[in-house]
Amino acid sequence: MASLHDVAKLAGVSKSTVSRVVNNEYGVKQATKDKVQKAIDELGYQTNLVAKELKSQKTNLIGVIVPRVASSATSQGVDGLSRVFDNAGKQVLLASTQQSFQKEIEFIRLFNQKRVEGIILYATHLDEELVEVILQSAAPVVLVGQDGSLFNIPSIVHDDFRVGFEAGNRLLSNGCRNIGFIGVASSDIAVDKLRYQGLEQALQFKRKGEPLFHSRGEFTIESGYLQAKQLLAEHANLDGLFCATDRIAIGAVKAIQELGLTAGLDIKVLGVGNDELGSVSSPSISTFNYPFDKAGESAAKLLMDLLSGEPASMSKIVLTFQTIDRETC
Amino acid sequence: MASLHDVAKLAGVSKSTVSRVVNNEYGVKQATKDKVQKAIDELGYQTNLVAKELKSQKTNLIGVIVPRVASSATSQGVDGLSRVFDNAGKQVLLASTQQSFQKEIEFIRLFNQKRVEGIILYATHLDEELVEVILQSAAPVVLVGQDGSLFNIPSIVHDDFRVGFEAGNRLLSNGCRNIGFIGVASSDIAVDKLRYQGLEQALQFKRKGEPLFHSRGEFTIESGYLQAKQLLAEHANLDGLFCATDRIAIGAVKAIQELGLTAGLDIKVLGVGNDELGSVSSPSISTFNYPFDKAGESAAKLLMDLLSGEPASMSKIVLTFQTIDRETC
DNA sequence: TTGAAAGCGCTACCAT
DNA sequence: ATGGTAGCGCTTTCAA
Secondary structure, eight states, rough: OOOOOHHHHTSSOOOHHHHHHTOOOOOHHHHHHHHHHHHHHHHHHOOOOHHHHHTTOOOOOEEEEEEEEEEHHHHHHHHHHHHHHHHHOOEEEEEEHHHTTTHHHHHHHHHEEEEEOOOEEEEEEHHHHHHHHHHHHSSSSESSSOOOOGGGGOEEEEEEEEEEHHHHHHEEEEEEESSSEEHHHHIIIIIOOOOOOOOHHHHHHOOOOOOOOOOEEEEEEEHHHHEEEEEHHHHOOOOOEEEHHHHHHHHHHHHHHHTOOBBTTTBEEEEEOOOOHHHHHHHHHOEEEHHHHHHHHHHHHHHHHHHHTOOOOOSEEEEEEEEEOOOOO | OOOOOHHHHHTTTTTHHHHHTTOOOOOOOHHHHHHHHHHHHTTOOOOOOOHHHHHHTOOEEEEEEEEEESSHHHHHHHHHHHHHHHHHOEEEEEOHHHHHHHHHHHHHHHHHHHSSEEEEEEEEEOHHHHHHHHHHHSSOOOEEEEEOGGGGGGEEOOHHHHHHHHEEEEEEETTTTTTEEOOOOTOIIIIIIHHHHHHHHHHHHTOOOOOOOOEOOSSHHHHHHHHHHHHHHHHHTTEEESSSSSSHHHHHHHHHHHHHHOTTTTEEESSSBBEEEEEOOOOOOOOOEEOHHHHHHHHHHHHHHHTEEEEEEOEEEEEEEEOOTTTTH
């Protein structure tokens, strides 16, 4: 592959001159410009950005780490952030951890070696080792989905505690008295713990006691179905069900229907996220809209601010949500 | 940020020696190894991969270009291909064109300058300029979704003509006599043209004449709804509707229901892709399963073969599909 | 077992 | 207006 040197030789000028015309710098005679351009075309010369990056100590690279891309939160998020980065002339180095916690750490290390300028990490948990690695990272890390602000890690989070609180109120004001919660892994503070605690808080506040149960499973329809099936058998008096995600809610509704009950009538069901699935399913899932694309955008903008050397002006951004009323509540 | 040089100075050895211990090369005394390791830890040295890449002329980078990541085809595809690349020690540079044809070209150029080893392009069309750029690209390009084999561009495609043919047969054998098609932009050969032509072929083959119409819109539920609404008004005798995607089908079903008709009974509806949306919607969408994750995987594997210098043994890979029977047909 | 030096492709400073 | 040169951080002979 042709280099500056080759072009220079062919055009009969120095590398410096070629560099000047390639970068459109001021002070090159039109005649030489033409000569050089001809050589460039002839050789099909293409700037070697890795050399340029080494020289300039600037890669324009942003690392993005996600547990998987095929989820509405991450796929919409990546679209959102890549729009921002593209406008800023940055490229996105994407890594999917396939839910492996260990890989998150490996990729943070690798990305630093690749000299990325910053990292956006979609996290599903946050443990000591991960926090350690993030704090050691030369490239600033912005966390999305979990709150790392306690450790001084800038974070974009959804208002998970409040969504739980709202869910509780919503269920209560729709007449529910026996309310349960289906969450995910307990290591997932945002999705499992906070949403549950918010619910708990709402019940306490209205003096309605404790939630009936706090069940845990995975982020799938199937898992929601399986859990609901069992829980329904154990709690015959259940009349309100708050699910940590819309997919789980869809599964739960299926279990409810199989029992000959009507979701939204016998048992009110609420999900979180406003996954498109919930809008087409039948009955449609009442939920809370989470702005996943904005989360990606905000993360990107926050990171760009950090990179521009401004002293961080916020420790975290908490995104709001909207109530979406549909058939199940 | 500490470099080999810094480590060498601190450890009192040469850069060469440091390089040797960093890369675990044979022939370094344990004592020096320890000395060097100590210096590395002290300085928090991290290999600068951009320097290494320049020196070794190897980036381990793969460029991936998608129209948007928030679609089942691309998000599942990216998950599939990134699994393969990760195992091979390659990183993924991701670009989203936001449906801009011009950006596809820009990114191919940029990626070549970044010295990616190969490019995977999720295309929604294929015009002369794009073909030109692909053929000029130093990094081999694998096309996904559109067939570029005519221009000697290795491609991963779904069996779009046959899916149309099958759709026709399926509709016919379910008693339909007046069949229409809702597609997308005519520049999208795979999704619009081939699927329609397959349908046409099936009708011809069974001597049932021509499809009632070939309408075109976008890849959205809304667009499917709007088109179907109008088409239903124009073609009162319609009893079979083939939609280029499941989302379009979902929209169409909504229009059908609004007319007081029953999808699957009065009008049979077929989609393509097996989008999860179609499985939870009501009525559920009869469709054809497209293995999007496998498409990503196959593209990755094909590219890796190309990179390993084997003479290309196939000009394209046509993925098969499965019939998914649900309520609308 | 270790070190010196050249060179990957580029930019930028200093001369001319 | 143009060229020479040093150097970004690394690997890799070749010598010692």
